[in-house]
Each structure stands twice: as C-alpha cells, then as structure tokens.
Amino acid sequence: MLDTSVAIRDIAKKLLDDKRVDLIIGFEKGSVPLRSTPCFVRSTSEADRLIWNVNCENNLAKYLPKIKERVAIVAKGCDVRSTIGLIKEKQITREQVFIIGIPCKGMIDRRKIEAKLDGKEILEAEEEDDTIILKGHNLKETIKKEEFLHNSCKTCTHRNPVIYDVLIGDKVTEDQAVDEYREVKEFEAQSHDERWQSFSDEVSKCIRCYACRNACPFCYCQECFVDSSQPQWIGKTTNLSNTAIFHIVRAFHIAGRCVDCGACDRACPMGIDLRRLTKKMEMDVKDLFHYEAGISLEDVPPMATFNPDDPQEFIMV
Amino acid sequence: MKESEIAKTEVVNLLNTLIKEYKVFAPVEQNGFITFQEIHSGSEAFLDYINSKKPPKEIFFPQSERLFSYDLSRGEGWGVEEPASEKKQKIIFGIRPCDARSLVLLDNVFDGKLYKDPYYTDKRKNTTIIAIGCNQPSNTCFCTSLGGGPFSQEGSDLILVDIGQKYIIQVVTERGKKLAKKHNEFKEAEDNSLSLMRDTKGTAEALIKSKIEVQKVTKKLDSMFDDPFWDLVSEKCLGCAVCTYLCPTCYCFDITDEVTGQRGERVRTWDSCAFPNFTLQASGVNPRPSSKERLRQRIMHKFDYFVANHGMAACVGCGRCIKECPVNLDIQVVLNSILNH
Amino acid sequence: MNNPYLPLPMRVEKIVLETEDKNIKTFSVKFLNDEDAANFNYLPGQFAQLSVLGEGEAPFGIASSPTQPGELQFTVNKAGVLTTALHNLEEGEIIGLRGPLGNCFPIEALESKDTIIIGGGFAFTTLRSLINYILYQENRSRFGNVVVIYGARSPGLLLYRDELEKWEGRTDLDLHLTVDRAEKDWQKKVGVVPNIVKEIAPSPENAYAVVCGPPIMIKFTLPVLKDLGFPPERIVLSLEMKMKCGIGMCGRCNIGNQYVCKDGPIFTLAQLNELPGEY
Numbered sequence: 001m002l003d004t005s006v007a008i009r010d011i012a013k014k015l016l017d018d019k020r021v022d023l024i025i026g027f028e029k030g031s032v033p034l035r036s037t038p039c040f041v042r043s044t045s046e047a048d049r050l051i052w053n054v055n056c057e058n059n060l061a062k063y064l065p066k067i068k069e070r071v072a073i074v075a076k077g078c079d080v081r082s083t084i085g086l087i088k089e090k091q092i093t094r095e096q097v098f099i100i101g102i103p104c105k106g107m108i109d110r111r112k113i114e115a116k117l118d119g120k121e122i123l124e125a126e127e128e129d130d131t132i133i134l135k136g137h138n139l140k141e142t143i144k145k146e147e148f149l150h151n152s153c154k155t156c157t158h159r160n161p162v163i164y165d166v167l168i169g170d171k172v173t174e175d176q177a178v179d180e181y182r183e184v185k186e187f188e189a190q191s192h193d194e195r196w197q198s199f200s201d202e203v204s205k206c207i208r209c210y211a212c213r214n215a216c217p218f219c220y221c222q223e224c225f226v227d228s229s230q231p232q233w234i235g236k237t238t239n240l241s242n243t244a245i246f247h248i249v250r251a252f253h254i255a256g257r258c259v260d261c262g263a264c265d266r267a268c269p270m271g272i273d274l275r276r277l278t279k280k281m282e283m284d285v286k287d288l289f290h291y292e293a294g295i296s297l298e299d300v301p302p303m304a305t306f307n308p309d310d311p312q313e314f315i316m317v
Numbered sequence: 318m319k320e321s322e323i324a325k326t327e328v329v330n331l332l333n334t335l336i337k338e339y340k341v342f343a344p345v346e347q348n349g350f351i352t353f354q355e356i357h358s359g360s361e362a363f364l365d366y367i368n369s370k371k372p373p374k375e376i377f378f379p380q381s382e383r384l385f386s387y388d389l390s391r392g393e394g395w396g397v398e399e400p401a402s403e404k405k406q407k408i409i410f411g412i413r414p415c416d417a418r419s420l421v422l423l424d425n426v427f428d429g430k431l432y433k434d435p436y437y438t439d440k441r442k443n444t445t446i447i448a449i450g451c452n453q454p455s456n457t458c459f460c461t462s463l464g465g466g467p468f469s470q471e472g473s474d475l476i477l478v479d480i481g482q483k484y485i486i487q488v489v490t491e492r493g494k495k496l497a498k499k500h501n502e503f504k505e506a507e508d509n510s511l512s513l514m515r516d517t518k519g520t521a522e523a524l525i526k527s528k529i530e531v532q533k534v535t536k537k538l539d540s541m542f543d544d545p546f547w548d549l550v551s552e553k554c555l556g557c558a559v560c561t562y563l564c565p566t567c568y569c570f571d572i573t574d575e576v577t578g579q580r581g582e583r584v585r586t587w588d589s590c591a592f593p594n595f596t597l598q599a600s601g602v603n604p605r606p607s608s609k610e611r612l613r614q615r616i617m618h619k620f621d622y623f624v625a626n627h628g629m630a631a632c633v634g635c636g637r638c639i640k641e642c643p644v645n646l647d648i649q650v651v652l653n654s655i656l657n658h
Numbered sequence: 659m660n661n662p663y664l665p666l667p668m669r670v671e672k673i674v675l676e677t678e679d680k681n682i683k684t685f686s687v688k689f690l691n692d693e694d695a696a697n698f699n700y701l702p703g704q705f706a707q708l709s710v711l712g713e714g715e716a717p718f719g720i721a722s723s724p725t726q727p728g729e730l731q732f733t734v735n736k737a738g739v740l741t742t743a744l745h746n747l748e749e750g751e752i753i754g755l756r757g758p759l760g761n762c763f764p765i766e767a768l769e770s771k772d773t774i775i776i777g778g779g780f781a782f783t784t785l786r787s788l789i790n791y792i793l794y795q796e797n798r799s800r801f802g803n804v805v806v807i808y809g810a811r812s813p814g815l816l817l818y819r820d821e822l823e824k825w826e827g828r829t830d831l832d833l834h835l836t837v838d839r840a841e842k843d844w845q846k847k848v849g850v851v852p853n854i855v856k857e858i859a860p861s862p863e864n865a866y867a868v869v870c871g872p873p874i875m876i877k878f879t880l881p882v883l884k885d886l887g888f889p890p891e892r893i894v895l896s897l898e899m900k901m902k903c904g905i906g907m908c909g910r911c912n913i914g915n916q917y918v919c920k921d922g923p924i925f926t927l928a929q930l931n932e933l934p935g936e937y
Contacts, residue, residue, distance in 0.1 A: 030645045030647075031639065031645060031647035031649065031650050032456060032457060032639065032640075032645070032647070033456075035645045036645070037553065037644055037645035037646070037647075038552075038553040038644050039553075040549070040552045040553065058643070058644055062555070063552075063553075115349060119365065119366065119367070121367065121453075121455055121456060123456055137453060205348055207371070207380065207558075207562050207587075208380075208558075208587075209557050209558040209559045209562050209589075210557050210558060210592075211555065211557040211558075211559050211643050213557070214555040214556050214557040214643075215555055215557070215643050227592075227593075227594045229738065229739050230738065230739055230742075232739075235573065235575045235584075236381075236571055236573050236575075236584070236586040236588075237380075237381035237575060237584055237586055238380050238381050238586070239381065266643065267555070267557070267559075267643035269370065269559050269563060269641040270348070270350075270370070271348060271349055271350070384663045384664075385661075385663070385664060387711045387712075389711065389712045395667060395711060395752055395754075397664065397665075397667075397711075399661060399664065426907055426909075427907060429906070429907075431905070431906070431920065432662050432905040432906065432907065432920075433660070433662070434662070434663075434907060435660065435661050435662075436663075542934040542935070542936075543935075568907070568909060569908055569909035569910060570902070570903075570907075570908045570909070571902060571908070572663075572715065572902045572903060572908070573714060574711065574712055574713055574714050574715075576712050581711055581712040583663070583709075583711075583715075585663075588908070588909075588910070590909065590910075595900075595910060596899070596900050596910060596911075597900060598898070598899070598900045599716075599737035599738030599741065599900075600737055602873065604899070604913075604936050604937055605936065610936065614936075617914075617934075618909075618912070621915070622912065622914055622915035623915075625915040626915050
C-alpha cells in the first residue's frame with residue numbers, strides 16, 4: 001500500500017507540473033483510525049498528502065458533476081464505473097477527466113470491525129499486506145482484511161478499472177465465481193408478508209439524513225424529488241409511508257445507472273441495508289435489458305432509451 | 318449532601334422501582350447500536366456503552382412532532398386540536414454529561430425570554446436527569462474544550478460515577494436530592510469508594526487528549542466571514558444532514574402541513590442548514606447557494622453567533638459528527654484550521 | 659398552554675386584485691374572536707404568519723395601519739405553495755394568523771424628523787402601513803415632512819392605486835410615483851427608483867430614509883443615499899428571509915447572530931453593516 005501512495009503522489013505531481021489537470025481528487029489520512037478522507041489537490045506540495053489504503057471507501061466520482069476544471073480522479077473499480085456512467089449522462093466529458101485507476105481488492109467496513117470488538121475502541125490501526133493490527137485500551141488484535149470487507153466488495157466483479165488513463169499497480173484477479181445476487185434471490189424467496197416486514201424494519205431506522213442520496217454519484221438532480229413543494233411528493237415526517245417511498249423511488253431513479261459501489265450503504269449512519277433494493281434493481285436491469293452499468297462508454301443506459309422489442313409483460317398480460 | 322453509593326447489581330431493582338412511578342428512558346441496544354428508549358423493565362437498560370447513536374434530544378424534541386391537527390373544511394369550526402400535554406413524570410437514566418449539558422444549551426433556544434416552546438418545555442419540566450459519567454471517553458470526545466467534562470454536572474439532577482462494582486451518586490439539584498432521598502437502594506458512600514471515585518475521574522479526564530481553545534476560535538471567526546478558507550474546507554462536504562441530526566445541540570426544524578383524508582396536521586420535523594433548500598425563498602433567491610455558505614453557517618452559528626447570543630458555543634464535544642460523517646469532515650480539524658489560519 | 663405555534667382563526671372579509679398581472683391580491687381579514695382582536699396590537703413594519711390549513715404558513719408584512727382598527731390587511735404576491743393557496747381562497751373562508759411578529763419601524767426615532775420613504779414593487783406593503791400611521795390625524799403633527807418615492811415596473815403593477823390617488827391630493831405629503839416602463843396614459847415620472855431618488859435629492863438633514871424593495875433596488879438606492887449624505891444609522895431597511903417559526907427558534911432566517919423574524923425584519927444600515935453579508 002505504501003507503494004501505491006507514493007505512485008499516486010508521483011502521478012499527481014507530474015500531472016500538475018505538466019499542466020495536464022488543474023485539480024486532483026484523491027484521499028488523504030483521516031482524523032481517526034480506520035478512516036481516510038477525500039482530498040482536493042491543486043499544487044505539488046499538497047500532492048504529498050495523497051495516500052491509498054484499505055479505508056479509501058468513498059466514491060470520489062460523486063464530486064465530478066459540476067466540476068468545470070480538468071480533473072484527475074483516483075478511482076477504484078467501482079468509482080471508474082460510476083465515472084463512465086457520469087460521462088454518458090453528460091455530467092463531465094471524457095476529455096476533462098484523467099482517470100488514475102487503482103485495482104482494488106476491497107475496502108474494509110469499520111462498522112463490522114467495531115461490532116466484532118464488542119464496544120472496545122480502536123485507538124490505532126496499522127495496515128499490513130493482508131491484515132490490520134488493531135490497538136486500544138486492553139485491545140491488541142490482528143484481523144484479516146478479507147473477513148471484514150464491505151458487502152459490496154464481497155460480491156464485486158469489476159475490481160480492475162474498466163477504463164483508465166494510468167493504472168497504478170498490477171491488475172488483480174476478478175472473482176468470476178461469486179453469486180452476486182444470492183442475497184437478493186434469498187430475499188425474493190420469502191413470502192410477501194415476510195418481505196414487507198423485513199423491508200419496513202430496515203427503513204424504519206431511517207432518519208432521512210439523505211447521506212445515501214448525497215453520497216451517490218448519480219444523485220445530482222438540481223432539485224431532488226424529496227425537496228419538491230409544487231407538487232410535494234413525500235412528506236417530511238419519518239413515518240413509514242414517507243420514508244419507504246423515499247427509498248423505493250430513489251432505487252427506481254438510479255436503476256440502470258447504479259454500479260453497486262456501496263457508497264450509500266457506507267454513508268448511512270443507521271446501518272440500513274440499502275443495497276437490498278439497489279441490488280435487486282441491478283439484477284432486474286440485467287434480466288430485462290441485458291445491460292450492466294458502467295462497463296462501456298458506448299452503450300446507452302436502458303432507462304434513457306427504448307427498443308421496440310423491450311419486454312412488456314406488464315402491458316400485455 | 319453526602320455522596321451515596323449503589324451496587325451495580327442493585328441498579329436493575331432501582332430502575333424497576335422507578336418504572337412504577339415514572340416513564341423511564343435509558344440506553345438500550347437496538348439494531349447494533351445504542352439508543353435512548355422508554356424501558357419497561359430495568360434489565361432492558363444497557364449501561365456499558367460509550368454513547369448513543371442518536372442524541373437524547375429526541376426525547377424533548379422528537380424528529381417528527383405533531384403541533385396540532387385540524388379539519389379541512391375552512392369553516393368556522395376548524396377543529397384545531399393540540400396534543401394533550403404529557404402529565405407523567407419522566408426520568409432519563411444513563412445519559413452522558415455531554416448530552417445532559419446539551420439540554421441546558423437547548424433551553425436557551427426553546428425556553429427563551431420572549432417566546433417559549435410549550436412542546437419542549439412541557440417535557441423538560443417533567444423530567445429528571447440522571448447521568449452516568451464517562452470513565453473512558455472516546456478518542457473523538459472533546460467535551461473539556463467546550464466547558465464540559467466526563468463528570469460535568471451541568472444539566473443533571475443526579476450524576477453516577479462508575480467505580481467498578483458500584484456507582485457513587487452525586488446530587489446536583491434539589492430535584493435530584495428529593496429523588497435520592499426516596500430510594501433506599503442508595504446507601505451512604507464509604508470512604509474508599511470516594512477515593513476510588515477521585516482516581517477514576519482523574520484517569521478519565523486525562524484520556525481526553527483534544528484541547529481546542531474555543532474562545533480563540535470565536536474571536537478569529539469574527540473576522541473570517543469573507544475568507545476563502547470556507548471554499549477549501551467545504552469542498553468535500555456532501556451536504557447531508559448526518560452531523561446536524563446526530564448533534565445533541567442542533568435544533569433547526571421545518572414546519573409543514575400533512576393531510577390525510579379530511580384531517581390535517583401541522584408537524585414540526587428536523588431540518589438542516591446543510592440542505593440546499595433550507596434558506597431557498599419562493600422567489601428563487603437563496604442567500605446560501607452552495608455548500609461553502611452552508612458549512613460556514615454551521616461553524617459560525619455554533620462557535621460565533623450562538624456565543625454572541627447565549628454566551629456559550631453550541632457544541633458539547635460529544636464527537637458524534639466526527640464518528641458518523643461519511644467523508645470524515647472532522648469539526649476538530651476545522652476548528653484547529655481556524656486557529657492556525 | 660400559551661402556544662406561539664397555534665394560529666388564530668380569521669375570516670377573509672374582502673379580496674382585492676391589485677395588479678394587472680393578477681399576481682398580487684390584498685386580503686382584508688377579521689378575527690373570529692373579539693378577545694383575539696383586542697389582544698392584537700401592532701405597529702407598522704411588523705408581520706404575521708398566515709396559514710391556510712392543509713397547505714402551509716408564510717410570513718406577510720402587515721399592510722394596514724393600527725390607526726385603521728378593524729381592518730387588518732395583507733398584500734400577497736403569488737409565488738409558491740402557500741401564496742397560491744391564498745390566492746385561490748374565496749371571501750368568507752377561514753385562515754389562520756400568528757402575530758404580530760418581529761420588530762417595527764423606529765416610530766419614536768422618526769418623530770420630529772423628516773421621513774423619506776422609498777419603496778419598490780410589491781415590497782411597498784409595510785411602507786403603506788407606515789405612511790397611513792404617520793398621516794393619521796392624531797399622529798401627523800408629531801412627524802416632520804414626508805416624502806414618498808414609490809416605483810413599479812409598469813403602472814399596472816403599482817399597489818393601492820386608489821389610495822395613491824388620495825395621497826396625491828394631500829398637502830402634508832410629497833408623493834412621487836415612477837415606473838420603469840411608461841404606458842400611454844402615464845403622465846408621471848419614468849425611471850427606476852434609485853434614479854428618481856437621485857433626481858429628487860431629499861435632504862438628509864434631520865431626516866430618516868426608510869427603504870423597502872427588491873434586492874436589486876436596494877443595491878442601487880443605498881449608494882445614492884450615501885452620496886446624499888444619509889448616515890447608516892438613519893437608513894432603515896426591512897428585510898425578507900425564508901421563515902418558518904417566526905419566533906427565532908427554527909434557526910433558518912438568521913443573518914449572523916440576528917434573526918430576521920425576531921430581531922428584525924427592520925434593521926438600520928448601521929446594524930446590517932455589523933452583520934455578515936448573507937442576505
């Protein structure tokens with residue numbers, strides 16, 4: 001990981017020196033253990049702050065819409081797929097963005113680690129190749145990274161950036177064998193009442209902070225439907241009806257665009273399993289339209305176009 | 318008044334006794350984190366915790382609250398109905414000193430000289446606060462920088478100090494004194510218990526490494542409104558409401574009407590200065606059009622404007638915003654940047 | 659419990675369409691309960707929160723003067739949800755009112771001084787309240803000269819045209835009307851309000867300037883007043899912000915440490931100069 005950080009800094013400095021970009025968006029050290037934080041670099045001295053580690057969990061493509069400058073983005077597999085999506089949706093041009101691609105074996109979920117430690121606080125975390133050494137009051141434990149990955153990382157089939165301007169590090173092997181929709185299918189197999197109860201229990205935790213929406217690169221609408229007053233689509237209270245509609249409609253709005261980067265899931269302070277809906281959307285889009293988001297710059301997202309032979313069972317039953 | 322003590326094994330009994338007479342709120346474990354809920358049995362309370370995910374402000378200032386309901390006929394009998402006021406006395410047991418302090422802070426807003434918010438004050442005056450001090454503050458705690466501390470008594474009626482097998486009970490207010498007198502679970506504190514308490518407090522206070530000179534921040538902020546500093550600090554902010562909703566001293570709210578059938582309700586819901594529409598006027602004018610202005614508002618409100626109006630910063634150093642911010646925008650880092658600017 | 663969030667019931671007695679674009683109406687409302695009416699004491703500059711139950715609530719400057727008892731008036735520009743709901747009301751329907759809220763024009767300070775009232779567009783509502791207050795028989799002698807400069811984009815967008823005509827006939831008031839864009843029958847001044855203020859050049863000696871208008875008008879009028887010699891302590895402004903509670907609690911309408919609903923909406927320029935430029 002140390003090498004990757006140095007490589008990122010070198011590339012960043014070169015890009016700035018060559019005046020190839022005006023801004024580099026990457027990560028720097030966080031203020032608490034097991035956190036890294038987005039970093040905006042505009043000078044070679046600032047470039048020394050850039051790092052790469054197993055805590056770089058945010059999707060930096062979020063910051064791309066509205067950027068007018070030429071920008072370089074430090075992007076793992078999922079972030080690159082989001083960038084492709086944003087380019088197709090004309091939120092940024094391919095020429096504007098310089099992709100520093102990083103093959104990724106997954107980011108760790110600090111909440112899973114905290115749950116395992118049963119309340120003991122982590123005061124220091126040292127990352128090694130495959131492990132992390134955790135230290136705190138009456139705490140010294142070594143954990144295996146692969147046991148504490150984010151759920152979206154566990155089912156990732158695009159660890160290597162699909163496109164890039166420069167690739168840092170060697171490509172990693174893709175997991176071809178993973179059944180990424182296993183949890184969705186298990187959920188679908190439940191009865192209607194079980195599914196509704198389970199879904200209601202999950203979204204009842206929601207405090208409508210909109211961290212999920214704001215972390216998602218594809219939620220860039222000038223006015224989100226939740227903020228519309230004329231007409232008012234949903235109420236402001238946290239009753240189940242309002243909250244459920246928010247999550248359901250958001251899932252539909254990102255259908256065909258979501259790359260399952262997990263940013264929403266990671267941002268949620270209440271630990272809601274947001275991927276339950278988004279992963280189902282992703283599966284349905286694959287089944288109905290044979291389309292996978294963020295793989296190619298050429299194909300058209302299915303919700304942005306139509307074909308005469310699109311499935312239409314809902315009309316023709 | 319002499320300190321008393323109670324064995325930890327007796328706490329469940331104490332709570333069960335209190336539950337007979339009061340509505341008791343205590344930290345409980347739910348969905349993998351701690352939240353303040355009404356308990357119906359002493360064994361539901363979970364006291365071995367750092368702090369709750371959501372601040373207990375929601376007991377006095379719920380996220381969604383009905384102000385009144387009405388019928389939609391727009392005729393003379395418009396059927397406005399206020400909710401019945403809560404008569405039953407409440408206890409919040411196991412709150413942390415930072416959160417207890419936050420209530421005193423919120424009183425400045427909702428229990429003001431000119432206007433009083435009856436929804437808040439009704440609940441507040443019926444509630445006894447029993448805090449438990451923090452033996453092991455978190456690495457994100459900075460309460461001492463804000464005039465608080467792991468055993469601060471501000472805002473509590475009684476405060477408990479964990480000395481291992483027992484809690485020492487310190488009485489803070491008359492209300493606390495009355496409550497303590499009624500319960501024979503409280504025994505007079507032994508001498509070695511008291512010295513244990515002193516050691517515990519010392520150890521805990523030393524654990525808080527963060528020391529930010531907040532008064533200097535306030536002074537600096539006075540001249541920093543137009544500084545380009547805010548462009549840089551706000552760049553990574555997502556503009557969600559995590560920091561504001563989980564903050565024990567944030568209190569911004571929205572008022573809207575929600576209609577179901579022939580009845581409607583005017584409701585108050587939490588709102589956030591981080592949201593773009595917070596200050597958006599119907600004409601389209603928005604005095605805070607980007608995350609720069611909004612982050613600046615949050616920091617300046619907490620550490621400058623609130624100080625000017627109420628003599629204290631609107632922050633208790635609980636660290637929830639630091640733990641939960643999706644992009645690790647750390648308020649301590651911001652404050653130190655202001656000091657070093 | 660004394661609940662500051664609870665609106666009082668009001669009957670809409672009369673609705674008058676003010677402007678030719680049909681976007682502005684003046685509502686005359688009356689308290690349903692005499693006790694509420696007796697307790698409602700206001701001064702020019704203050705506002706009230708009007709509710710249409712089921713739609714929402716919004717703040718409106720009180721357009722009538724307390725010297726006109728039994729006649730509480732609000733002038734409403736149709737812009738959003740609540741204002742549209744108000745515009746769709748019929749006479750006789752019931753709305754809610756919370757008030758009076760906010761501070762008032764500095765009446766005491768204006769006494770024995772000249773008052774230069776400068777208004778633009780539909781921000782003229784509380785200025786009208788102030789003018790009627792000053793012109794009131796029993797009050798008039800306590801105030802000095804009154805100069806009113808009021809402009810709108812076109813003649814059909816001027817508010818209170820019947821009243822303006824009556825004021826033109828008075829000798830105890832110097833009224834100057836102007837429009838940005840003249841139309842066939844318009845005989846009076848043509849030009850934007852800041853330019854007319856420059857032209858009339860009111861003297862700042864022993865005088866206050868009270869200014870209400872859209873941000874752009876204020877932006878260009880303030881330098882004119884400065885050049886004429888009005889000190890910031892004697893330039894009075896009425897500000898607008900998005901409001902919800904109206905009582906300084908919901909945290910939304912602040913400029914620095916001042917809340918427009920509670921510490922305002924009336925501020926002197928001197929006070930505003932101490933605050934951050936976020937309005």
